[in-house]
Amino acid sequence: MRIDVLTLFPEFIHAAAAVGVVGRAQQRGLIEVAAWNPRDFTHDNYRRVDERTFGGGPGMVMSTRPLTDCLAAIRTAVPEPARVIYLTPQGARLTQRRVRELALLPRLALVCGRYEGIDERLIAREIDEEISIGDYVLSGGELGAAVIIDAVGRLQPGALNDADSAAHDSFEDGLLDCPHYTRPEVDAQGDAVPAVLLSGDHAAIARWRRREALGRTWLRRPDLLARMTLSRADRALLDDFRRTWLA
Numbered sequence: 001m002r003i004d005v006l007t008l009f010p011e012f013i014h015a016a017a018a019v020g021v022v023g024r025a026q027q028r029g030l031i032e033v034a035a036w037n038p039r040d041f042t043h044d045n046y047r048r049v050d051e052r053t054f055g056g057g058p059g060m061v062m063s064t065r066p067l068t069d070c071l072a073a074i075r076t077a078v079p080e081p082a083r084v085i086y087l088t089p090q091g092a093r094l095t096q097r098r099v100r101e102l103a104l105l106p107r108l109a110l111v112c113g114r115y116e117g118i119d120e121r122l123i124a125r126e127i128d129e130e131i132s133i134g135d136y137v138l139s140g141g142e143l144g145a146a147v148i149i150d151a152v153g154r155l156q157p158g159a160l161n162d163a164d165s166a167a168h169d170s171f172e173d174g175l176l177d178c179p180h181y182t183r184p185e186v187d188a189q190g191d192a193v194p195a196v197l198l199s200g201d202h203a204a205i206a207r208w209r210r211r212e213a214l215g216r217t218w219l220r221r222p223d224l225l226a227r228m229t230l231s232r233a234d235r236a237l238l239d240d241f242r243r244t245w246l247a
């Protein structure tokens with residue numbers, strides 16, 4: 001998968017994509033991340049990338065000409081057509097379902113706004129999809145771009161190996177993750193690891209983890225649970241969790 005990012009801060013994007021699972025995925029050729037700076041597409045001595053907003057008032061808007069030229073360069077950089085995504089609080093909330101769909105595309109182009117954003121005509125002409133990573137305002141779209149790069153990058157086949165594959169499951173099935181434990185078995189405060197995890201009974205461990213994931217989702221994110229149709233086995237596990245919890 002190829003991801004091009006239009007940003008005034010390419011170094012941020014390169015740094016975010018260079019570490020961990022995504023950095024390794026890049027080394028393995030599973031994903032290619034390229035950052036493009038619209039400032040390189042300016043022609044004035046001051047390399048201006050922002051301009052005053054029509055109608056007056058505070059705040060600047062990103063200059064359209066450098067953005068248009070930068071996007072044109074991005075589109076022609078490789079023959080594959082790209083889905084062009086604009087990161088903005090006005091976008092559709094990003095979900096794991098949408099991440100899984102985006103991860104299947106051959107190419108993404110992520111447009112990172114700064115200042116008050118970009119001209120609405122540019123959005124109409126160039127942007128295929130507006131995505132928000134949450135209901136808050138950031139100083140730029142770069143953190144949203146980094147979120148998308150990470151979320152789709154880790155889903156590329158071969159990106160996660162056994163050590164990380166557990167992380168692949170959490171939220172994949174719409175549930176929150178179960179609790180995790182490592183040494184010591186009993187800590188300095190005398191708190192012990194749940195015995196089932198030390199039992200070696202893999203079926204019981206799987207049931208325990210599923211029950212904890214269902215229970216946590218019920219307690220912390222009932223909205224997620226409401227969207228799911230549970231199997232008979234899952235309903236039994238959740239009832240069991242609730243009985244214990246409410247006892």
Ligand SMILES: NC[C@H]1CCC[C@@H](CNc2ccc(C(N)=O)cn2)C1
Pocket residue numbers: 087088089112113114115116117118131132133134135136137138139140141144
């Ligand atoms: N109206 C301000 C707004 C104009 C367009 C550019 C954004 C950049 N900042 C962002 C971008 C995305 C998000 C998010 N939640 O995904 C938050 N903040 C700022």
